[in-house]
Amino acid sequence: xxxxxxxxxxxxxxxxxxxxxxxxxxxxxxxxxxxxxxxxxxxxxxxxxxxxxxxxxxxxxxxxxxxxxxxxxxxxxxxxxxxxxxxxxxxxxxxxxxxxxxxxxxxxxxxxxxxxxxxxxxxxxxxxxxxxxxxxxxxxxxxxxxxxxxxxxxxxxxxxxxxxxxxxxxxxxxxxxxxxxxxxxxxxxxxxxxxxxxxxxxxxxxxxxxxxxxxxxxxxxxxxxxxxxxxxxxxxxxxxxxxxxxxxxxxxxxxxxxxxxxxxxxxxxxxxxxxxxxxxxxxxxxxxxxxxxxxxxxxxxxxxxxxxxxxxxxxxxxxxxxxxxxxxxxxxxxxxxxxxxxxxxxxxxxxxxxxxxxxxxxxxxxxxxxxxxxxxxxxxxxxxxxxxxxxxxxxxxxxxxxxxxxxxxxxxxxxxxxxxxxxxxxxxxxxxxxxxxxxxxxxxxx
Numbered sequence: 340x341x342x343x344x345x346x347x348x349x350x351x352x353x354x355x356x357x358x359x360x361x362x363x364x365x366x367x368x369x370x371x372x373x374x375x376x377x378x379x380x381x382x383x384x385x386x387x388x389x390x391x392x393x394x395x396x397x398x399x400x401x402x403x404x405x406x407x408x409x410x411x412x413x414x415x416x417x418x419x420x421x422x423x424x425x426x427x428x429x430x431x432x433x434x435x436x437x438x439x440x441x442x443x444x445x446x447x448x449x450x451x452x453x454x455x456x457x458x459x460x461x462x463x464x465x466x467x468x469x470x471x472x473x474x475x476x477x478x479x480x481x482x483x484x485x486x487x488x489x490x491x492x493x494x495x496x497x498x499x500x501x502x503x504x505x506x507x508x509x510x511x512x513x514x515x516x517x518x519x520x521x522x523x524x525x526x527x528x529x530x531x532x533x534x535x536x537x538x539x540x541x542x543x544x545x546x547x548x549x550x551x552x553x554x555x556x557x558x559x560x561x562x563x564x565x566x567x568x569x570x571x572x573x574x575x576x577x578x579x580x581x582x583x584x585x586x587x588x589x590x591x592x593x594x595x596x597x598x599x600x601x602x603x604x605x606x607x608x609x610x611x612x613x614x615x616x617x618x619x620x621x622x623x624x625x626x627x628x629x630x631x632x633x634x635x636x637x638x639x640x641x642x643x644x645x646x647x648x649x650x651x652x653x654x655x656x657x658x659x660x661x662x663x664x665x666x667x668x669x670x671x672x673x674x675x676x677x678x679x680x681x682x683x684x685x686x687x688x689x690x691x692x693x694x695x696x697x698x699x700x701x702x703x704x705x706x707x708x709x710x711x712x713x714x715x716x717x718x719x720x721x722x723x724x725x726x727x728x729x730x731x732x733x734x735x736x737x738x739x740x741x742x743x744x745x746x747x748x749x750x751x752x753x754x755x756x757x758x759x760x761x762x763x764x765x766x767x768x769x770x771x772x773x774x775x776x777x778x779x780x781x782x783x784x785x
Contacts, residue, residue: 452726456721482494501533535624553671554672562670563760692739701719704720745781
């Protein structure tokens with residue numbers, strides 16, 4: 340028999356000794372055990388440091404209760420939907436999806452997609468190349484002609500345009516660009532060269548990201564910091580405070596350096612292709628950079644290459660962290676990890692302004708890409724529409740906004756098994772000033 344306390348309110352102390360108002364929502368275990376729902380302090384206008392809750396973080400208390408009949412499923416569903424709605428508003432999401440049932444497999448989801456979304460269309464593929472080349476050339480022209488006060492706009496355009504080069508190489512690496520695999524490797528290598536990105540090393544590590552998305556220690560993309568890691572060195576902790584805080588939109592630079600140029604990170608059967616990619620990158624640097632400097636000087640190299648490259652890394656970092664980072668999205672050990680839950684429930688669809696979506700070839704329509712990386716970028720929207728029709732209540736969806744970025748940059752830091760993440764400043768470190776600074780200056784509006 341279930342139990343319920345009608346209109347009961349409890350007060351308890353949170354991690355910062357602030358009183359948080361809670362409401363009982365339902366119970367569905369043993370008699371005398373009741374579940375409490377935490378009211379979102381943001382909705383009450385309470386100034387807060389950080390209170391974020393995931394579906395797993397339900398507090399259990401024992402109380403004397405009058406046994407009542409179990410509420411109908413519809414009522415329970417409404418309660419949970421309201422809870423997720425509050426979390427969505429707090430985190431900056433449009434929707435936080437329901438937990439995916441354990442018995443759903445990745446194959447079940449993939450089989451629900453129409454077969455046409457897997458088809459390669461040469462015309463659409465080369466159209467994306469034309470868009471990127473044209474928009475990049477236009478960006479360079481704008482940099483050359485723009486007065487100083489319009490340079491930031493020219494740089495923003497050009498940095499976004501060369502992000503499209505990355506997406507083309509990304510399709511090539513997933514074998515979803517062309518039917519000719521040698522052509523894909525050539526196009527992918529060339530697309531990555533202006534970014535100084537070695538194609539094959541990135542491909543090998545990115546495949547691991549897809550195979551083990553949101554798996555602790557195994558995912559090669561963003562992952563939480565271990566508490567033991569930040570306590571091992573005060574210098575490392577300070578670096579991570581900035582890297583996971585104010586500098587997070589450029590942390591892909593550290594990832595690029597750390598993962599793709601170290602031969603010891605690759606298997607012996609991968610080394611030949613890795614070395615070819617590295618040789619291409621170094622050749623581009625040895626020839627391309629001196630030519631830019633010869634024609635335009637050091638200032639020209641900064642204007643035409645370095646600043647747009649930093650713009651690319653802004654999007655590379657931002658896209659990657661938004662795709663898989665939120666307080667309610669867990670990282671799990673290999674024993675607990677579930678492929679369908681990680682790829683459908685653990686990936687975020689985020690809408691950006693239309694010009695960004697066009698220049699970046701819809702890479703942020705990201706959930707279908709994690710259901711199957713063989714879906715070409717130009718078919719991602721059709722695939723996402725199918726997922727919305729068949730699995731819509733399980734999807735995490737957002738529109739890019741300040742609240743979303745603030746949530747990621749001020750909360751999603753240190754791994755915690757029960758809460759998914761702890762913020763650096765919650766752990767009491769005196770050197771957490773970069774995080775407290777962000778909490779003060781970043782706006783809360785979505």
